Amino acid sequence: MKQLFLLLCLPVLVLAQSKKEQRLLKKADKIHARAYTVDTHADVPINMLEMESFDVGVKHNYNEDGTQIDFPRMKEGGMDAMFFAVYMAQGKRTPEGDAEAKQKALKIFQAIHDAVKKYPETAELVTTAKEGFVAHKKGKLGVFIGMENGWPVGHDLSNLKLYYDLGLRYITLAHSFNNDLSDSSGDPQGSEHGGVSKLGEQCIAEMNRLGIVVDVSHISDSAFYDVMRLSKAPVFASHSSCRALSDVKRNMTDDMIKLMASKGGVIQINFVADFLKKPSEEVAISIKTLRMQAMKADATPEDKKKINAELRQLKYKFPGEAPSVKTVVDHIDHVVKIAGIDHVGIGMDMDGGSDVVGCEDVSKIKNVTIELLRRGYSEKDIRKIWGENTMRVLAAAEKVAKELNTKP
Incomplete structure (x- = not known):
């Protein structure tokens, strides 16, 4: 009799659960539409330059070409603004x-400017928090610019003003190898400068003066603490995750996150699989081998395309290891727990290694909002995570620059 009663109740329970889910989804739709959503690290310029058939103004298909970002999919997903990355792998540290590196950087800047000019009704180049909000009110996508790897700065700090005038608003000091500015967290040779170099110190001072945010993603732990000592403006980690949840050097320790937060900074959670969830030894070796191949100076666009496809295939070979949107929000939860809601954001690293089940491309970012809502985050919290925290840091950098330039 008891079993019969439960069977009769089951349809009612399912219907109630279904209605609850529908209400949650409707609420997520409204919140996501009202939030100003900003992603601090997008590698779509790689596709813009290296894929002949790629047009950022045309909708592409992730399952067909592996690309994750274009203007139509940004619109579809409700992504209001992204920092397009001026990225290059570290090359020879010589005058030549x-x-x-400078010429390559200028070429990437030009490609970003050209894309925005080609689609003026859709997108707009923005450089300040205020410009971003204005573009959003006009119904346009905001394209900010960040630089991943300070190598193109070289030894001529006047290059910073050149890049600033082209729209640059943050620089990741180093990438996967040490450069002349800073030690990297990933260089197999280990520390070279003991953190930030003397040139790097001068670079940070000039970045503060101009209003360029210092990005601590990729740099070594010692370099991070140097940045915290040196920068007069808040900094952020444009695409990093929590070392407490995935113990890799690219991620930030709790102490680093707390210190950065205490000075007004933000960690933007990275969606790269092994930064979200530490892989097994077998998968880790496969990932490291493939990434090292992609970072070779002589790697062609076709080589990189093949390597990225192989990286994506790893989740099918090892399905139990693939992170999901829930894993992303686990990292957000962790930051909120140790540092507070004002110090976490989103930096997905799409088209640069991002690989999350449920958020395969930019059209699916609302799934993050849905999961945040499921865990009890308020609309105010979600708006902070999706963009307001990042815009606060950008505005703070502008304010510090103004103060530094008005001092007698």
Whole structure:
């Protein structure tokens, strides 16, 4: 009799659960539409330059070409603004190498500017929090610019003003290898400068003066603490995650997150699989081998495309290891617990390694909002996570720059 009663109640329970889910989804739709959503690290310029068939103004298909970002999918997903990355792998640290890096950087800047000019009704180049909000009110996507790897700065700090005038608003001091500004967390040779170099110190001072945010993603632990000592403006980690949940050097320790937060900074959670969830030894070796191949100076666009496809296939070979949207929000939860709601944001690293089940491309970002809502985050909290915290840091950098430039 008891079993019969439970069977009769089951349809009612399912219907109630279904209605509850529908209400949650409707609420998520409204919150997501009202929030100003900002992603601090997007590698779509790589596709813009290296894929002949790629047009950022045309909708592409992740399952067909592996790309994750374009203007139509940003609109579809409700992504209001992204920091397009001026990225390049570290090359030769010589005068000739520096000159080549500068020219490559300028080419990427030009590609970003050209894309925005090609679609003026859809997107707008923005450089301040205020400009971002204004573009949003006009119904346009905001394209900010960040630089991943300070190599193109070279030894001529006047390059910072050149890049600033082109729209640059943050610099990741180093990438996967040490450069002349800073030690990297990933260089197999270990520390070279003991943190930030003397040139790096001068670079940070000039970045503060101009209003360029210092990005601590990728740099070594010692370099991070140097930045915290040196920067007069709040900093952020444009695409990093929590070392407490995935013990890899690219992630930030609790102490680092707390210190950065105490000075007004933000950690933007990275969606790269092994930064969210530490892989097994077998998968870790596969990932490291493939990434090292992609970072070789002589790797062609076709090589990189093949390597990225192989990286994506790992989640099918090892399905139990693939992180989901829930894993992303686990990292957000952790930051909120140790540092507070004002110090976490989103930096997905799409088109640069992002690989999360449920958020395969930018059109699916609302799934993050849904999961945040499921865990009890308020609309105010969600708005902070999706963009307001990042915009606060950008505005703070502007304020510090103004103060530094008005001092007698």
